[in-house]
Amino acid sequence: MTNELAIRLRGAVKRYGPITAVDGLDLDVPVGTCVGLLGPNGAGKSTTMRMLTAQAIADEGELEVLGYRLPQDSKQARAQCGVVPQLDNLDVSLTVEQNLLVFTHLYRIGRHDRQAAIERSLELANLTDRRDTRVDKLSGGMRRRLLIARALVHQPRLVLMDEPTVGLDPQVRQQLWALIDRLRHEGTTILMSTHYIEEAERLADTVLIMSHGVGVARGKPADLVLEHAGREVLEVYGPPKRLAEVESEATASRLKTRRTGTSVSILGLDGRDGLGFDGERRQATLEDVFVLLTGEEIA
Amino acid sequence: MAAAERTAKIGRLERTAITGVLVREVVNFSSYWRAATFSSTVEPTIYLLAFGFGFGSLVSTINGYSYVEFVGTGTVATAVLFSSAFAAMFGTFVKYQFQHTYDAILAAPVDTEELVTAESIWIAVRAGVYGCVPMIVAIFFGLDPSWGMLTVPFIAFLTGLGWANFGIMTAGYAKAIENFNYIVSAVLTPLFLLAGTFFPLDGLPRWLQVIAEANPLHQCVELVRAAVLYGFEWNDLLRVGVLVVFALLMWRLAIHAMERKLID
Secondary structure, rough: OOOHHHEEEEEEEEEOOOEEEEEEEEEEEEEEEEEEEEEOOOOOHHHHHHHHHOOOOOOOEEEEOOOOEEEOOHHHHHHEEEEOOOOOOOOOOEEEHHHHHHHHHHHOHHHHHHHHHHHHHHHHHHOHHOOOHHHHHHHHHHHHHHHHHOOOOOOOEEEEEEEOOOOOOOOHHHHHHHHHHHHOOOOOEEEEEEOHHHHHHHHHOOEEEEEEOOHHHHHHOHHHHHHOOOOOOEEEEEOHHHHHHHHHHHHOOOOOOEOOOEEEEEEEEEEOOOOOOOOOOEOOHHHHHHHHOOOOOOO | OHHHHHHOOOOOHHHHHHHHHHHHHHHHHHHHHHHHHHHHHHHHHHHHHHHHHHHOOOOOOOOOEHHHHHHHHHHHHHHHHHHHHHHHHHHHHHHHHHHHHHHHHOOOOOOOHHHOOOOOOHHHHHHHHHHHHHHHHHHHOOOOOOOHHHHHHHHHHHHHHHHHHHHHHHHHHOOOOHHHHHHHHHHHHHHHHHOOOOOOOHHHHHHHHHHHHHHHHHHHHHHHHHHHOOOOOOHHHHHHHHHHHHHHHHHHHHHHHHHHHHHH
């Protein structure tokens, strides 16, 4: 039922000259869920995000956001979306409150509701006692929280977050995760792109793994792990030559492997012996699936 | 979703969208108005003083008017140019290239057309105000106040609208901020000198006079002098027409340039 989808993409294609950034992407975001768009840099996540606000116009495909066809009815869709950009684009010489005030106007909140909307956003992002602070005096984490608060000032039905925690230290990232998790529990529909696996695992109901502009796997994080990497993984350490041997023997036994930098992981062992190799047994993770599906080489 | 029926169709050039962008500018202005006012006031004043005293000692009258009257009215166009074309070129470039402001605005229910319209109106309003500064300064040096002066903000606004859009267009087409040098040297400086601000154009070769008639800055200079010194005549409507056409043309070109820049 398309009626229950906040976002519906079918065969979306976006080319930049000879480069095809998005190459026939299908994407469904059901209302009330948090979907994680997971992929390495250059997989087409940001382009997909830009297409959803009609800041990039798809060359082919059907795109619908909140029931509106893009790009022609994008403005109606944008009125009910909140966008958390990857790059900080706050007005740095304005105060926290002034930044929010500007967006109450841009998002057409009526005169009598503006102050309440600002208060609610300040409270949500825990910035109430910073309301009069200029943005250039805020810490990186506070600026990120303000970006999220700004995206929520009009109580959007759908929130688009493009790499919401990129470049932040772990403490700040956890603060933001708590904030995003709170939105999830309040029933806000969220599409979030990220290349942090842990972020997708913790926050997303379902994940779409992207590689080279297409979706290569979709589902609940736990299901994806089970399907592609099994339950148990054997991580074998050794010099590069040894690792290559492990890989070829595992492949000969029809087992999937992935490089983990200093080791090779044999996936989907699930109780069987490790082909005689010694190593550390551990649980399969979404990272195994991610590397398996999006490739080990970085373009 | 059933939402498509619930919300009325949103059209083009909506007042709410334009107001939203204007509010952002007004709120920001509260943080930098001192610097903007300083440069927009001091620069034309320096021109006025330098030329007024420098040339004023050599030239007693031009077409029957004192040199202070002549330059005090003419430098209105200079002030308009500085506070519109230059502000728009650099401001637009900084906002999309460094501050990513336009990414944030276009993610809201605002289209490029509304964004450009609002930005140029805002710059034109400032040009309308700052454009009057040289005239007001000139009053202290002997320019007689007149009722016609009340029309000068409107002349400055209309001229500023065209030049603001010219600046936005330039920023939209420019690949790097260094390319502004070409526009400043090849377009703005010649038109600035060919406006009739500091010397009357009657002495120039005929072909230069023809070019000057198409120069919006010259139309601005002549309209201001008509308003303050000579009184309006019918052919001033033609001058207003040139400014209107200039503003409309630049407005559409600025929108085209920015759509290319901002929408992939």
